[in-house]
Amino acid sequence: MLRLMLVICFCAFAAVLSGASDAAVDPAGRILSVHAGDARLAPVRPVAKRLRPVTLAQQMDGAPGTRYGPQAAGDDAAAPTQTGAAETTGQMRWLRVREGHVPLLGAIALSALVVALIVFRIVRGRVRIEAGRSGRTIVRYNIVQRTVHWLLAGSFAVLAITGLFLTLGREFLVPLMDATLYANAVQLARWLHRAVWWLFGFSLLMIFIFFLRHSVPMLRDIRWWRRGGALHRKGVRLDASKFDGGQKAVFWATVMLGGLICATGVSLLFPFKVELFGTLARFANATGLPQLLGGPLDTAYAGYTEVQLAQIWHTILSFMLIAVALAHSYMRSLGMEGAAEAMHTGTVDENFARERSNLWAESKLGKAPADNAEPGPPH
Secondary structure, rough: OOOHHHHHHHHHHHHHHHHHOOOOEEEOEEEEEOOEEEEEEEEOOOOHOOOOOOOOHHHHHOOOHHOOOOOOOOOOOOOOOOOOOOOOOHHHHHHHHHHHHHHHHHHHHHHHHHHHHHHHHHHHHOOOOOOOOOOEEEEEOOOOHHHHHHHHHHHHHHHHHHHHHHHHHHHHHHHHHOOOHHHHHHHHHHHHHHHHHHHHHHHHHHHHHHHHHHOOOOOOHHHHHOOOOHHHHOOOOOOOOOOHEEEEEHHHHHHHHHHHHHHHHHHOOOOOOHHHHHHHHHHHHHHHHHHHOOOOOOOOOHHHHHHEEEHHHHHHHHHHHHHHHHHHHOOOOOOOOOOOOOHHOOOOEEHHHHHHOOHHHHHHOOOOOOOOOOOOOOO
8 A cells, every 4th residue: 555655646746747737617617728837827718609609400400510620531620620600419419428428327337346346245255365374475576567566556546536536526526616626626637647647558568568478368267267266166276377367357458448548548638630540440441340240430530520539438448447447456455365465575375376376386386285175177
């Protein structure tokens, strides 16, 4: 816990040095412009006053005059421009999904996961070392691996907290907070979120490099899952190398979700400059899979469509990775005896290693003495 707090403090210090800037709102609801190194807030005219009225028919029909941004894929416009109306039907649909459906479903899913973990703890209890502690330890992770792990955990904690605040704060916290306090908190959250992402991306890459060779899926991992994984009944031995099936699943979920979150985040940092979804669509079409499933994907996206898709998927993927992190954090700390020591001290008890990573333990310690444990089903 101390290491995690130190990492979070380091992330906050990096935010102060970054000098990132963004826009916030004042207590009256006006948009404020904030410039790096300048504490003054310059009020900007509300958008609604700068847009001429549009009829309901124009909104429903999505007339050309109701579009923002480039009117065709080949336009050179680098930023959205107001060409007649404030919103189209598609933009209002995006707003409902972005501000309503996704945050609500994400909050419900995370709440359900927390309740499930609590119920699991009450019903199953903590997974114990069956043979008890031996008093002897074996080195599992070196100092570099542990440092990178805690950098990833600390940076993601900052990103998750600030991201949840920015996503759910308007709905749940505005009624409970002073308007000025909330406006300042929004500005700080955006500042931290933009300052820490690079640390998350760097540590994620290092995790991938360090642990890839231990995370290659094997047939024994399927057997591990079929027999209950880490929750198998007492006395049953399940073959596992340094990483068992559950740890491999967490590794690949973290790498893939984290990588996609970084990609969508970069797209949002450089809007109308990074063509993420068009590039992914062209890559998918090149594989031939979309054609087998009904037809090629559309590869021509207007600039604002790229931004909208990036915002929605950034939020969805983030909720998914938060869920993975919560489940992993519980199982490797409160849920399983002896597991947390691996990332705190770098060592684990020998009996823990033999029960959870028997193939790896045997390669380091040799065969365990015969005991009376019940053998598992034949492979």
